[in-house]
Amino acid sequence: MHADQDVVTQDHHEELTLKKYFNNIWVAVRSLIKGLKITSKYIYSEPTVSIEYPEVREVLPENSRSRLFNDAENCISCLQCATACPVDCIYISANKRDKEAPKIKTKDGTPIRLDLTQYTIDTALCCYCGLCTTVCPTQCLTHTTDYEYATYTLGQMKFDYLDPEIRRWRDRIVK
Amino acid sequence: MDNQIVINENIESPNDPESERLKTELLTINMGPQHPATHGVLRVEIQTDSEIVVKATPHLGYLHRCFEKHAESVDYRGVIPFVDRMDYLAAMNMELGYSIAVEKMLGTEVPIRAEYIRVICSELQRIASHLMYFGTYAIDLGAFTPFLYAFQEREFILRIFEEISGARLLYNYFWIGGVWNDMTSDQLTRISNFLDKMDGELDKYHNLVGLNKIFIERTANVGVLDEDLAYSYGATGPVLRGSGVDWDLRKKRPYSIYDKFDFDVIVGKGLQGKLGDCWDRYYVRMMEMKESIKIIRQALEGIEDGPVMGKVPKIIKLPEGEIYLRTECPRGELGYHIISDGGKTPYRLKVKSSCFTHTSMLPDLAPGQMIADFVATIGSIDIVLGEVDR
Numbered sequence: 001m002h003a004d005q006d007v008v009t010q011d012h013h014e015e016l017t018l019k020k021y022f023n024n025i026w027v028a029v030r031s032l033i034k035g036l037k038i039t040s041k042y043i044y045s046e047p048t049v050s051i052e053y054p055e056v057r058e059v060l061p062e063n064s065r066s067r068l069f070n071d072a073e074n075c076i077s078c079l080q081c082a083t084a085c086p087v088d089c090i091y092i093s094a095n096k097r098d099k100e101a102p103k104i105k106t107k108d109g110t111p112i113r114l115d116l117t118q119y120t121i122d123t124a125l126c127c128y129c130g131l132c133t134t135v136c137p138t139q140c141l142t143h144t145t146d147y148e149y150a151t152y153t154l155g156q157m158k159f160d161y162l163d164p165e166i167r168r169w170r171d172r173i174v175k
Numbered sequence: 176m177d178n179q180i181v182i183n184e185n186i187e188s189p190n191d192p193e194s195e196r197l198k199t200e201l202l203t204i205n206m207g208p209q210h211p212a213t214h215g216v217l218r219v220e221i222q223t224d225s226e227i228v229v230k231a232t233p234h235l236g237y238l239h240r241c242f243e244k245h246a247e248s249v250d251y252r253g254v255i256p257f258v259d260r261m262d263y264l265a266a267m268n269m270e271l272g273y274s275i276a277v278e279k280m281l282g283t284e285v286p287i288r289a290e291y292i293r294v295i296c297s298e299l300q301r302i303a304s305h306l307m308y309f310g311t312y313a314i315d316l317g318a319f320t321p322f323l324y325a326f327q328e329r330e331f332i333l334r335i336f337e338e339i340s341g342a343r344l345l346y347n348y349f350w351i352g353g354v355w356n357d358m359t360s361d362q363l364t365r366i367s368n369f370l371d372k373m374d375g376e377l378d379k380y381h382n383l384v385g386l387n388k389i390f391i392e393r394t395a396n397v398g399v400l401d402e403d404l405a406y407s408y409g410a411t412g413p414v415l416r417g418s419g420v421d422w423d424l425r426k427k428r429p430y431s432i433y434d435k436f437d438f439d440v441i442v443g444k445g446l447q448g449k450l451g452d453c454w455d456r457y458y459v460r461m462m463e464m465k466e467s468i469k470i471i472r473q474a475l476e477g478i479e480d481g482p483v484m485g486k487v488p489k490i491i492k493l494p495e496g497e498i499y500l501r502t503e504c505p506r507g508e509l510g511y512h513i514i515s516d517g518g519k520t521p522y523r524l525k526v527k528s529s530c531f532t533h534t535s536m537l538p539d540l541a542p543g544q545m546i547a548d549f550v551a552t553i554g555s556i557d558i559v560l561g562e563v564d565r
Contacts, residue, residue, distance in 0.1 A: 028388035038383045039320060049327050061334075063356070065341035086253030129256035129347045134355075143341065 065128045065143040068121050070161040074106040074140035077114040081132035081141050089125035090132060093118040106138045116162065123149075124157035201229055208237050214311060214553070215560030219537065221549070228549050231541035233534050238564040246524040251277055251351060251491040254524065259345040261526065262562040264307050265505045267300035267336075270349035272502035275430060276511045277351045278485075279500065280493045288481040289353035290432045294474045295366065296336070296348065298467040302373070303332040304505035305460045308557045312457065313384055315554035316393050321384050328376060331369055335362060352487035367475050370468050377468075381461055385454075394457060395448030398540050398552030405451070408539070409532045412507025413463065414556055417443040417456035424503040436473050438466045453555035460557075492519055506530055506557055526565060530558040 051058055060066070077094035094114040104112050133141050151157055159166060201222040208216040216237035222230040242261065246254045258273045259266040271293060278285060285293075310325035333343045339356050340348035348355050384390050400410070405418040415422055423440040425433040441462040443455030493515035501510040507529025514523040533556045540552050 024388075031386055031388045035383050035387055038379055042324075049330075061338040061341075063341045064337055084253070086249045086256055127256050127345070128342065129345070130341055130355075131252060131256070131347070 060145045060147070062145070063143075064145050065130050066147040067123065067144050067149055068126065068132070068159075069142055069144050070119055070121070071140040071142075072116055072119055072161050074108075074138045075116055075119065076106060076110055076112050076138055077116050078137060080135045080137065084131045084135045086129065086131065087125050087127050089122040091118060091120040091122070092116070106140070108138055110138055119161045120158055121161070122158050124154050214558060217534070217553075217558070217560055217563070219553070221541065221546070223546065226545050228541045228544050228546060231538050231549065233537050235531075235534065235560075235564055238560045240565065242565040243524055243526065246521055248520060250519050251493065251521065254521070255350070256345065256347050259347060260561060261528070261565055262504065262506065262509075262530070262559045263344055264559055265300050265304040266344060266346055267296045267348065268304075268502065268504040269509065270346070271297050271431070272500060272504070272509050272511050274349045274351050275502065276498050276500040276513055277491070277493065280496065280498050280513065280515065281351070281487070281491065283352050283485050283487055285353055285485050286482045287432075287479055288357075289483040289485070291474050291478040292354050292358055292483060293349060293431060294433070294436075295358075295471055295478075296339075296354075298471045298474070299332050299335070299366070301467045301505045302464050303329045305464050308460055308505075309380065309384070309457075312554045312557075313390075315550050316390060318384065318390075321380065324376075324380060324383075328373060335366060335369075338362065350484070350487075351491060353482070353484035357483045363475055363478070366471065370471060374465070374468060377461065377464055385457060385461060391447050391454060393548075393551055394453035394555070397448075397453045397548045398544070398555060399449045400451045400536065400540060402451070404536070404539065408536045410507070410536065411529045411532070412503065412505070413456055413459045414507060414529075414533055416441060417459045418451035419443050419445070419455075424501060424508060428501075430500070430502055433470075435477065436470045438469050441466060453551050456555045456557075490519060492517060493521075501527070504529065506559065506562070507533065509562075528562045528565065530560075530562040534558055534563055 077092060079092055082088070082090040082092050094116050097113055097115050106112060128143070130143060133143055201224055204221050204223055205218060206221055207218040210217075218234040218237065220232045220234060221228050240260070242257055246257060249257070255270055255273065258269045262269050306325040306329045310322035310329075313319070313321035313325075336346060336348070337343050339358055339362065340346040400414065400418050402418045402420055405415050405420065410418070411422075419442050421440055421442050424430070426438075426440050441459050443450060443459055445451070445455060446458065447454045493513070495515055495517045497512065497514040499510060499512045501508045503509075508527070509529060510527035512523070512525040512527070513521055516522040536556070537553065541549050544552065
């Protein structure tokens with residue numbers, strides 16, 4: 001089957017003289033000692049760098065991009081975040097506000113003309129690119145620094161930001 | 176010494192029933208896709224004669240995410256998060272090529288401060304990426320400690336990136352027209368202090384690993400890629416420079432503001448064995464980090480105050496036409512071919528990836544190697560499967 005298939009090995013054997021033999025040993029021992037010196041310096045004089053996670057928690061930088069949060073009271077349902085999202089993970093629906101209803105404004109004074117009926121983000125789809133937060137005109141959609149929200153099912157990763165439970169959670173997280 | 180091994184010597188003769196039972200054949204082994212030494216999900220089907228590789232066939236596609244087709248359905252800004260996910264170890268460099276390509280077509284001027292920040296970030300990213308190579312390559316060859324040392328330095332770079340962009344790996348930081356956030360002077364000083372420390376650390380790592388006798392024995396004269404073979408496969412980046420070719424896009428075809436900086440192109444010299452072996456590729460990468468440090472130092476000196484975002488229309492529509500732009504990434508040349516039909520999304524976005532071309536060299540490098548040397552060869556060409564499959 002492979003009778004005439006020759007394979008050339010890539011070894012390049014030179015003749016080993018006695019001098020080379022001892023030289024090899026000398027080089028090997030010297031490089032070993034050099035390496036051990038570096039390692040032993042790390043054992044005795046360098047400070048520990050590992051962080052033991054569940055006990056010690058590192059504070060993330062302020063603009064670290066983790067879980068999204070929408071402050072629904074300030075949202076004007078402009079749909080810009082849903083348009084900018086490259087993976088289409090933001091679901092918004094809104095109704096036109098009644099003319100008789102009392103006029104409300106966001107924190108920065110933009111009038112709210114639409115009533116938000118749904119604002120859901122599927123965090124399982126989200127790629128945390130931050131494009132949605134930068135287009136938000138009222139800065140109500142923000143990335144928080146909360147990264148510990150693993151769930152048991154994919155369905156639980158959908159966060160409805162009109163849910164009172166999550167609105168309570170806001171006080172804990174939002175800067 | 177006879178350096179030829181004849182496979183399947185004629186031990187069988189048709190008349191002998193005993194030899195019929197004892198016939199030899201090649202053994203087929205699957206290396207990967209979950210093999211720790213293949214850096215991701217590369218599957219290499221190798222045929223071995225005892226411990227010597229006779230034939231190696233890489234099988235790709237385990238990480239295929241349909242990037243090129245998907246890019247046709249998202250707007251130009253939305254492509255950047257996907258570009259990050261190609262080479263996730265050097266996302267800044269991936270973004271740089273894409274944003275320069277779009278800016279050239281759009282005719283946007285990038286503010287000078289943004290250009291400097293881009294250079295600083297992409298060179299820091301190059302250091303981080305090469306450190307990753309250094310650590311994982313040592314693991315491939317059986318040394319675990321260098322991995323931890325490399326990650327200690329890499330951690331600082333990722334921390335800086337997290338502060339300026341908000342993410343550790345997939346930044347979405349270089350935008351079309353500039354960069355997202357400005358860097359504070361405090362961060363620039365910290366980078367400068369880090370570089371001073373890094374210079375010494377690199378010497379230490381090189382002494383610890385590169386000049387170690389065991390490391391030299393494992394890498395010198397292994398996986399020799401000569402200049403002709405490198406050219407014929409279209410190898411780029413450190414793999415090509417390791418074969419002794421003086422070719423660096425930052426020097427030969429400067430993009431961004433690389434023409435302002437003074438640095439050397441490191442080429443392999445065959446110091447420990449033949450030219451173009453695994454040790455040369457290691458050497459090129461280690462010394463390239465020092466050149467990156469040099470570039471960042473000059474950039475930190477030359478950085479000017481000013482805006483970091485140029486004037487870009489709210490909805491980006493490229494004029495009809497096409498562009499091919501290539502940049503020097505840590506793993507080689509990365510090319511973007513963008514074709515626009517005047518719409519909001521690219522008509523076609525083709526990526527020329529260096530990792531893909533380097534993977535295609537494996538069948539030629541493998542025959543005749545020991546399996547352990549083959550692992551060293553895969554490690555030395557430093558592929559990231561996210562970029563191979565896209």
